[in-house]
Amino acid sequence: MSDSSAETSDSSNFIRNIIDADLASNKVSTVVTRFPPEPNGYLHIGHAKSICLNFGIARDYNGRCNLRFDDTNPEKESVEYVNSIRRDVEWLGFSWYSNPFASDYFDQLYAYAIDLIKQGLAYVDSQNADEIRANRGTLTEPGVDSPYRDRSSQENLQLFEAMRNDEYEDGEHALRAKIDMQSPNINMRDPVLYRIRHATHHNTGDKWCIYPLYDFTHGLSDAIEGVTHSLCTLEFEDHRPLYDWILDNLETPSRPVQIEFARLQLEYTLTSKRKLNMLVNEGHVSGWDDPRMLTISGMRRRGFTPESIVSFCDAIGITKKDSTIEMGVLENALREDLNVRAVRRMAVINPLKVVIENYPADQEEFFDGANHPQNPDYGTREVPFSREIYIERDDFMEDAPSKFFRLSPGREVRLRFAYYITCKEVIKNEAGEIESLVCSYDPESRGGKSPDGRKVKGTIHWVSARHAVDARVNLYDRLFTSANPGAAADFHQALNPDSNILMDNAKFEPSIELANNPIAYQFERLGYFISDYDSSNDNPVFNRTMTLRDSWAKIEQSR
């Protein structure tokens, strides 16, 4: 069970280089990081990158990493999200040093705000939101000072206290930092620190009617927790001067540093929370944990292992460069992990009946099938065989090219673990569709070898009809047909209509465990599969996690 593949993140990156230097110069002694999601949605593959970075650094440097909920906007947040985020982080295999809410610091944050006011570095602005926006200027034009900018500390203190004491309506006043309305960096043009918001907070209830904003809260929360390296995505680069301004002007327990890295972009997927929401709300997927969604919960249901996700994150690296990762990297990480752990079974997803004419009707026998071809520790299971079997429709072709190593009229193939069979006759219905096959078998070839040493190129999988278990199988493919659905004017155009195909007539060999459980199976020659949450012995439902690599399909395509 233990992970044999060394997950030593020996891959260096610019953030680890900075940490190495900080350690070498004794600037820091213990590395402290944090993963700070806002509990306003489900975690996705992009968050996994940040989780692996932050928790991975803490692990490798014998430091600490907190899971901190950045919950300063009560209207968007809920305990449902808090719980799902905790679950996902744990499922990925990480444990936090502590798990605070930014809202735990509201009292301290309020005190810091008062400190700023006393220093004359913050003021209560009584302009409304539209006026503030109008006076902020543009990217190329400076802003103009608020008429309330020069209120006395005394007046600001009174006003701010009154804001806190529920004496005003939402939007009537706001606390702003007094920095520079002419700054070329718009974030420094007197950013709003606190707004009045009469909303119930998932953690603090109705205790507060004013809430601090991200820029004021984040650095201070980092400082309170002793975070040494505050790692965030590139779009916050412009906020760093403000992050520093807050910490430079306040006496805090520690002095963290913000470092930015590039957000994950993956081909064929969407990671914008807003668009993910649309997929769910418009019914294009069954929910946040739909197996086609690259949410952590969706990937879990799809059959991804946490190890494969961590290994993917290791593979893509950390830089400041905007880049888009090819799907193949994720697929490879998944296959690599599943290949070593998946239990092999035979299942037929699109069945074609084969009658073996020279095999006695009342006879049955059992073969020992290896549960893993490379790992004998996985043992074997008994695979029943009888006169009538199912094979995959794709494994038969009436007019087959010479390179087709499977079954066709007059040709011989090996049934995995069992016998060589030769196709004698094709039975069709009135419509000319192939209904079944009549084959003969070579009793001498039992076990899959013949005494005369003749070679058969193809080996196909099969399931004994008499012993087969009926099941349903969900085939999944990428949700979008375009590599960059987010760039399209309307991502709906790029939706893949065939992203989920239900095969409701699958035949399983009897040794497959049907109820919902975490066993990863490889159905030989088909791919990796896992039982769905809804699966039961009475109503088995499996999800295809990933196909096997298929070089035959590639050859066929190029023809």
Add this chain to the structure above:
RNA sequence: UGGGCCGUCGCCAAGUGGUAAGGCACCAGGUUUUGAUCCUGGCAUUCGUUGGUUCGAAUCCAGCCGGCCCAGCCA
């Protein structure tokens, strides 16, 4: 066009003045009772570009070109 950031193989990515790691993908072989896995070999005379500094530059300097981000009382 104000400010910030980025540009090394098809996609990622090491490299921090001493002569281009690695992964994915791809190509060619070998093993194979999964056209899977596994194994072997191939795949950047060149680091956006042009100049400069230097015995020596992907690494330092300057210009140019291309891309991304910022005008929420969101995070």
